[in-house]
Amino acid sequence: MAIHYTVDQNVAIISWNMTSAPMNVLNDESIPEFEAALKRAYEDSAIKGIIITSDKNEFVAGADLKMILRNNDKDPAGMLKVSSELNRIFRAMETSGKPIVAAINGTALGGGFEICLACHYRIAMDTPKSQIGLPEVTIGLLPGGGGTQRLPRILGMEAALPLLVEGKRLPPKEALQAGLVNDLAAGREELLKKAKAWIAANPSPLQPWDERDRKTGQIVGKDNFKVPGGAVQSPTGVRVFSGGTAMLMDKTRGNYPAPLAIMSCVYEGLQVNIDRALKIEGRYFVKVATSKVAKNLIQTMFLGMNEATKGAGRPKDVPPTEVKKLGILGAGMMGSGIAYVSALAGIQVVLKDVSVDAAEKGKDYSRTLLKKGVEHGKVDPFKVDGILNLLRATDQAEDLRGCDLIIEAVFENRELKAQVTKEAEPMLAENGVFASNTSTLPITGLAQASAKPDNFIGLHFFSPVDKMQLVEIIMGKQTADYALALSMDYVKKIRKTPIVVNDSRGFYTSRVFGTYTAEGMALLKDGVNPVLIENAGRDAGMPVGPLAVTDEVALDLVYKISGQAVKDGVLTEEDTSYQVAKMFVDLGRLGKKAKAGFYEYPEAGKKHLWPGLSDLFPLREQQPPIEEVKKRLLYRQAIETVRCFEEGVIRTRLDADLGSILGWGFPPYTGGTLSFVEFVGIDTFVSECDRLADTYGERFRPTEKLRQMVRAGVETGQAIGS
Ligand code: NAI
DSSP states (O other), X not given: OOEEEEEETTEEEEEEOOSSSSSOOBSTTHHHHHHHHHHHHHHOTTOOEEEEEESSSSSBOOBOHHHHHHHHTTOHHHHHHHHHHHHHHHHHHHHSSSOEEEEEOSOEETHHXXXXXXXXXXXXXXXXXXXXXXXXXXXXXXXXXTHHHHHXXXXXXXXXXXXXXXXXXXXXXXXXXXXXXXXXXSSHHHHHHHHHHHHHHOSSOOOTTEEEOTTTOOXXXXXXXXXXXXXXXXXXXXXXXHHHHHHHHHHHTTOOHHHHHHHHHHHHHTTSOHHHHHHHHHHHHHHHHTSHHHHHIIIIIIIIHHHHHTTTTSOTTSOOOOOOEEEEEOOSXXXXXXXXXXXXXXXEEEEEOSSHHHHHHHHHHHHHHHHHHHHTTOSOGGGHHHHHHTEEEESOGGGGTTEEEEEEOOOSOHHHHHHHHHHHGGGEEEEEEEEEOOSSSOHHHHGGGOSOGGGEEEEEEOSSTTTOOEEEEEEOTTOOHHXXXXXXXHHHHTTOEEEEEEOOTTTTHHHHHHHHHHHHHHHHHTTOOHHHHHHHHHHTTOSSOHHHHHHHHOHHHHHHHHHHHXXXXXXXXXXXXXXXXXXXHHTTOOBGGGTBSSEEOOSSSOOEEXXXXXXXXXXXXXXXXXXXXXXXXXXXXXXXXXXXXXXXXXXXXXXXXXXXXXXXXXXXXXXXXXXXXXXXXXXXXXXXXXXXXXHHOGGGOOOHHHHHHHHTTOOTTTTTTO
C-alpha cells in the first residue's frame, strides 16, 4: 500500500504512506496508486479540492533510484515512459479544475517536490530538519517531472537556475524566502487547516502558465506566458545563460552532462508553452538518465554511500556497541579534530598531550570551530557549553581510565607510538579498543606494543577532520571482529563514512593517492609541460593538479615515505618520486609550507608554477595531447587499485570506490577507482594499460586476472569486485 485516501468535508486528502519502503518514493508501485487516488477525487463531483500530504515524517523523498538504475543502460524508451507518465499525471493535477494544495509535512525532494510544484499552492510544515529542493543534479540526473519548467516559471530563471544546477536543498524557512513554497505551518493540524482554507478561498485556480480555452473552457498552456524577471532573450536572460554556461564548463570540465542539460532545458523550454516544454525536458532527462555518469553517481554516491554509512561490512554477529568515553593521545592537528567531531556527537572525550597547555590548545580548536558554527547558524549557541564540557584536556594518563576507545594521534614515530600504547592501554575499559591514526606505519607492527593485539586497529582520519567524510579502518593481522564492529559503530556515531581495508604499506588511500602524485612527477621527468600536467589533472576531474597537491602534501614527506620504501627494499633509488622529491629537498623547495616547491607562493599575488622547473626538466619538443596525459593520471590510480583488490588490501568494490572519491577526490563521474575500469570498458582498460606499459613503464601493466576476465568475456557490470 502506498496511498491513503480520505475525505474531510468535501476535501480529498491523498496521503502518501508506503508500507513497502522506509521512505515514500515514486516508483512502479506508488505512481499508479497515486494517480488512481487523484482520479477518484477528480471524478467525485462532491469533492471541492484536494490536499496532498504524507502520513510519514517525510513528504516524498524523490524517485526510486533503483528504478532509474534498472532502466539505465537498457531501455531509453522505458526511461522516457517514467518521465512522460509523471508529467501526464502532474499536468492532469494542474488542469483538473479542482484546487490542489501540497501540505508538505516534511522533506520533499526531487520527484517529491515536483508533485508540490504541480499543485496550485504549497504550504510547508516548519520543521528545521526538513529539506526542500530538486537535488537530482547531484546524482547526475535532472528533474524529469516538470521541475526544470515549473521552478523557473515560478521564480524566474535567475533565481531558479542556481537551485537546479547546484541541487540545493533548503529548510522550510529558506524555502519560503526563496519562493519554493507559499506559506509555513507550525504543525500538522495548522497545515491541514491552512490547506483547507486556501481551497475554500480558491475554488478554481489556474497555474500562472495556464489559461482557459475560450471555446472549450478547458485549461491549456499559455503560449504568451511571461517568465517573471525577464524572458530568455532579455538582457537578463542573455547574461544568465552566457555567463552561466561558461561558469559551468569551467566547473564541470565537460565531465558531468546533467548541469548543462538543465541549462538547455530551461533555455529551450521557456520559449514555448508548458506542454511542449515538458516534452523538451523529457528528451534531456532520458539523455542524462541513461548516461554512464548518472549510473556511476547513483551507484556510488547515493546507494553506495547509504550502504557504507549504515555500516555495510560490519561483522553481523557482534552486538551493537557504544563508545561513551573516548581517549585521544596527542592534541595536535589530527587529535584536536577528532576530539571536536566526537564531542559534537555527544561523546565524552579525554584529550591528552604532554602538557595541560598543549592539550588545552587542542581544546581551543573546538572552541574556535564552535564559535564559527554559531556565527554561520550551524551550531545552536545554547549547546556550545555542553559540547565543550564533554572535552577534558589533560596530561595525566590516569584520566583515560574507563575509555571504551583510545585513539593515538601522536607524532608519526614507531617508538613513541609504542610508548604511548603501553602507557594508555591498561586504562581501557574491559573490552576497550585501542586505535592508531597513523598514516603510514603498518598496524600489525604497531600492535606489537599492545598487550591485546586483537583489540588493536587502525582508524585513519583525513585532514581537516571536521570536513573530511572518510575514515579508513585498517585491520591488523590479529585484529578481531569485535574491534572492527566497535570502530564502525563509533564512526557511524560521529557521522562519518567508513571503509575497511587490510593492513599493508600505505594501506589503500595513501598507496593509490601516491600514484597520482608520482605520475605527475613522472610526467615532469618525461619533459611534459607542467602547465599541461596540471590542466590535465583538473580536466580529468581531480580537484587539484598532481604537482599542486604534492606541494600541499610536502616534498620532504614524499621523500621520507619513498626513502623508507627504498630502505625496506620495496622501491629502488631509480624510483621517480624518490628522485624528484630528493632533488627538491636538496634545493630546499619543500612545498607550500616552505612557500617554494613545484610552485612559487609570492606574498602578494597568486601561486604560479616555478619557472626553474624547465631547467630541471627540459620540455620535450613534441608535447603529448592532453587526453594522453589525463589517461596516464587516471589509469595509473585505477590499475593500482586493481592490484590492491587482488592483493586483498581492499575487500569490496564499494570500499575502493568510496575511499577514492571521499579520500582524495578521485572524480565521482567515474564511479570511483574500481568502477573506472567498467566506465572505460574492461577490454579497453586492459589494452590501454598494455599500451601505456609499453610506452611509459611496467607500472601500468594489467594484472593476469584482468586478462583472464577479458578472455572469459566477463560482462562489464560484473567485471570487478561486484
Ligand atoms: P601534530 O604534530 O599536529 O600533533 C602531534 C601531537 O602529539 C602534538 O601535540 C604532540 O605534543 C603530541 N604528543 C607527542 N608525544 C606525546 C605523548 N607522549 N603523549 C601525548 N601526546 C603527545 O601531528 P598530526 O598531524 O596531528 O599527526 C598525528 C598522527 O596522525 C600521525 O601519526 C600522523 O601520521 C597521522 N595523520 C596525520 C594526517 C595529517 O594530515 N596531518 C592525516 C592522517 C593521519
